Amino acid sequence: MNTDNLQIQIKTFFGLEQVLAEEVKKLGGKNVEVKNRAVTCEGDLGFLYKLNYSCRTAIKILVPIMEFKAFNETKYYDKLYKFEWDQFLEPNQTFAIDATVNSERFSHSQFMTLKMKDAIVDYFQEKHKVRPNISKDNPDIKFHLHIDRELVSISLDSSGDPLFKRGYRKEQTVAPINEVLASGMLQLAGWDGKGNFLDPMCGSGTLLIEAAMIAMDLPAQTFRRNFAFQNWKNYDSELFKTIKEVRMNRVKEFTGKIVGYDIDYSALDAARANIESAEMEDVITLRNKNFFDSEKDMFPLLMVFNPPYDERISINDDDFYKKIGDTFKQHYPNTLAWLISADLDAPKKIGLRPSRKIKLFNGKLETRFLQYEMYDGSKKGKYINKELE
Secondary structure (H helix, E strand, O other), X not given: OOOOOEEEEEEOOOOOHHHHHHHHHHHOOEEEEEEOOEEEEEEOHHHHHHHXXXXXXXXXXXXXXXXXXXXXXXXXXXXXXXXXXXXXXXXXXOEEEEEEEEOOOOOOHHHHHHHHHHHHHHHHHHHHOOOOOEXXXXXXXXXXXXXXXXXXXXXXXXXXXXXXXXXXXXXXXXXXXXXXXXXXXXHHOXXXXXXXXXXXXXXXXXHHHHHHHHHHOXXXXXXXXXXXXXXXXXXXXXXXXXXXXXXXXXXXXXXXXXXXXXXXXXXXXXXHHHHHHOOOOOOXXXXXXXXXXXXXXXXXXXXXXXXXXXXXXXXXXXXXXXXXXXXXXXXXXXEEEEEEEOOOOHHHHHOEOOOEEEEEEEOOEEEEEXXXXXXXXHHHHHOOOOEOO
């Protein structure tokens, strides 16, 4: 593997590709290209470490090591068996394979994964007289298998656990928002740490913590302990240590306010535990407050939130969203507000026209990320959020 010019593939969620591409460019990626739910680029080993450590909207970062065409299972096995797996895997290391298969010819991903495992084990058995073991939960080396029709691509997973597992989450409410999605939403909303931030229905605090990390320029994986690349044969611990030190030296003080409201005490307890775990107690303020009874008390203000689903608090949908719209209009003049909802009729129920709508996925749920711009009465001519007719 040429570590001076690695081909790198970075996975993300649908709708966050452009945000990810901008992050990769800022971190120093070369030949950045936007794909479906992914970005590709080139960089050296140090850049790969930096990407894993710093990138906020990456789910996993892969390095392709092999590509071939196979028209039947025998050809598939033979190609894999002949590959020099000991370039990447020591006989005494454990490994795991995750797979994405989109092929009529090879329709069962589990079977194709099993055949790949057999090829790797047989290779080591023949060459080294040793059988490496599979470890699904905590493998030393993780391979990614991708089959698109007859094209087979094998990559090394440099991340290990998905990168939304930041390491700060200790407690959670029902269906908390994914950390990568939360960071992507904040970046789409234009949050850069200037001004003040409010999440008026904060749940377990993910948006608050991600907002604080962006505001302080704290690397996304500050609290994470392990990456898969640390088990690679070419791992350079001194290089990774230097990259972490350089990034941490860029952390800055945040002078604004980041505030979360919730009416649910158990949600606030979970948020408090996570904020303490992220060492953000001095940066984030929590309040037991009902958004519908609140008024704007921070200037300027960006608001981003994920209204709760019925699992967390029972809501009458139409009335709930109408109250959000009424609160925007009556209590939050001159405010930019964004919310995500899986209810695709939410804009009608809110009663205001969103100035932007972005399609995102929260897990498998299709959602809309909606922007509302509120102006006070003196700017009626500029009113973007006209009531729906």
